[in-house]
Amino acid sequence: MLFVGCSTSDDVNIDPHASYNTTPEGLITFAQKELSDYMTTPSVNENNFRLTMQYWQETIYVNESNYDFTNRNVSNNVWTDTYVNTLKNLDQARRIINAYVPTFQETATWPGIKKNQLAMIDIMQVYTFQVLVDTYGDIPYTQALDIESYPLPKYDKAADVYASLISRLNTDINNLSAASDSFGNGDVFYKGDIGQWKKFGNSLLLKLGIALADVNPSLAQTSVNQAIAGGVMSSPDDDCIFKYLNSSPNENPVYQEVTSRNDFIAGKTLVDYMKNTADTRISVYYRGPIGGQYIGQVIGAPGAFASFSKPGAFTREPTTSGTLLSSTEVKFYLAEASARWGIGGAPATLYNNAVTSSFTDWGKASDAAAYLVAHPYDPSNWKKSIGEQAWVAMYNQAITSWNFYRRLDYPQLVAPVTAIPNAGGKVPVRLQYPPAEATTNGTNSSAASAAIGGDKLTTKIFWDIN
Structure with missing residues (x-):
């Protein structure tokens, strides 16, 4: 459906596979x-x-986990x-x-x-x-x-x-x-x-x-x-x-990827963070507790599919919607605007609203209040509070998560030791x-x-x- 072609009256130059008359x-x-x-x-x-x-790690072919995007x-x-x-x-x-x-x-x-x-x-x-x-x-x-x-x-x-x-x-x-x-x-x-x-x-x-x-x-x-x-x-x-729809080729592309091959497992960084913070969203983000525990693989290292937790059940539903911009994302921006400039209300309240919104998105609304008691807004380091919680909340909006990470410098992600030399030992901050x-x-x-x-x-x- 790309409309690029020669401007000519000769029929030989008309692409027979393109739709020239469309709405x-x-x-x-x-x-x-x-x-x-x-x-x-x-x-x-x-x-x-x-x-x-x-959030995730590859099982066998780990080039991309090590930032080789040119291959x-x-x-x-x-x-x-x-x-x-x-x-x-x-x-x-x-x-x-x-x-x-x-x-x-x-x-x-x-x-x-x-x-x-x-x-x-x-x-x-x-x-x-x-x-x-x-x-x-x-x-x-x-x-x-x-x-x-x-x-x-x-x-x-x-x-x-x-x-x-x-x-x-x-x-x-x-x-x-x-x-x-x-x-x-x-x-x-x-x-x-x-x-x-x-x-x-x-x-x-x-x-x-x-x-x-x-x-x-x-x-x-x-x-x-x-x-x-x-x-x-x-x-x-x-x-x-x-x-998305429940039929090819219009299923959610995550469903298409995770059900065709066993290429993805849980990443250790987020899994360990959620375990350490007693975050109940982990049971939706990932499936397959092993010995009663969620287990993520070290970033950049290959791992047997059966040995680690897997992306959550929602990834195996063809009709899971694709999100371009969400109200939860917006609530984190409002919290940030308040923390930076005092716009729109009290930052702690707006932070609580954003975190609660994420718990609600994932069917864990009843757990939000206890989580916030244990992990309250820290006005002395608001970038850490908002940055880390936005990272967790944007689990299914990874490109958006990357923006929060680069702007707020939290979470403090560490590049794998096996990362390609062009990464300079850092998590990439742009694509070439x-x-x-x-x-x-x-x-x-x-x-x-x-x-x-x-x-x-x-x-x-x-x-x-x-």
């Missing part, structure tokens, strides 16, 4: 699934962050997942909508529908571009989707991209109107519910603002305050999720640019590498200054 709704559904698939999958060819965040062309696949399968399809939907000429009967309602549809598309593009910046740093942005004019797009400064995304998002939120329709069932996330899209947009604005906390506190606080005033997610009913970019867009890719201080796993993203 925006079909493109939206496809783009949402592709985005959710990438954010959700544990495939070692695409998304290794459950390994990087030391499987991981970055090439991430680039395809985001730029091609998600952003380009969203852009094609935008083009179709802009080119559409309404019928006489549609003349009165079309402007409002069009405005809503374009705002929703742009919010999804903002989300995806933030993921790319947070993964690589400087990225193709202003020229990225106009391949006709810019087949070799330049890379934009990551900080400039962030500022643009915040501006775009504010416009999108203001353009959404409940007085008009949108995509209906073509929108798997919210079925066209404009109220929910506004909450999603404001929650994404909150996320963008929090990310800038250490590098641009003025823009960060302005964005956070605007988001809270506009209304952010407050319950699981608001979560931005993709609902795709080798395909060096081949096809070498001049711009090389300039970006120099601009960020080197295309390395240890080069920090612009907002990661501590």
Whole structure:
């Protein structure tokens, strides 16, 4: 469903396998699934962050646990997942909508529908571009989707991209109107519910603002305050999720991976932390207690499948939803905003709300109060309190967890001694640019590498200054 091709009238240049006549709704559904698939999958060819965040460990092939992401062309696949399968399809939907000429009967309602549809598309593009910046740093942005004019797009400064995304998002939120329709069932996330899209947009604005906390506190606080005033997610009913189906090829990609091969076992880091804190969520996160105990393997080391605990039963359900942004995640941002700037209430209360929300998500709501008595908010080291609890809570949102880890510097993860030399003895803080970019867009890719201080796993993203 990638709409790239020659502009010609010769039939020989038309791809017989491509759909040249399609609807925006079909493109939206496809783009949402592709985005959710990438954010959700544990495939070692695409998304290794459950390994990087030391939630899981591999059984036999441990290259990715040791940060060798080049062997499987991981970055090439991430680039395809985001730029091609998600952003380009969203852009094609935008083009179709802009080119559409309404019928006489549609003349009165079309402007409002069009405005809503374009705002929703742009919010999804903002989300995806933030993921790319947070993964690589400087990225193709202003020229990225106009391949006709810019087949070799330049890379934009990551900080400039962030500022643009915040501006775009504010416009999108203001353009959404409940007085008009949108995509209906073509929108798997919210079925066209404009109220929910506004909450999603404001929650994404909150996320963008929090990310800038250490590098641009003025823009960060302005964005956070605007988001809270506009209304952010407050319950699981608001979560931005993709609902998978009980049939191929539309099952949850985690289910597809864990039921096809016995490749993943529990990681020792999180298992030991949860055991030491008497965290009852461990029985949902993992299955297969051995001798009455949950056992995780040392990070970076292979381990027999039968000897260690396994990913939880929810990973073996094809209809488990994929989560792009959750109310629990939002509650942790609110706690952080309060701890940093006194925004939105007492930090201890907001911390308790966030932790309780996670326990509720996993069916352990009745255990939250006792857990918080044993592990209260520590105002003298709020980064540790929020960082460690967000790490545990984001167990099924590993890319999001990686952001908390890099921004707050907690938990204090240790790289395996067997990690590849390019990691410099550290847990990676970015992915390297795709080798395909060096081949096809070498001049711009090389300039970006120099601009960020080197295309390395240890080069920090612009907002990661501590």
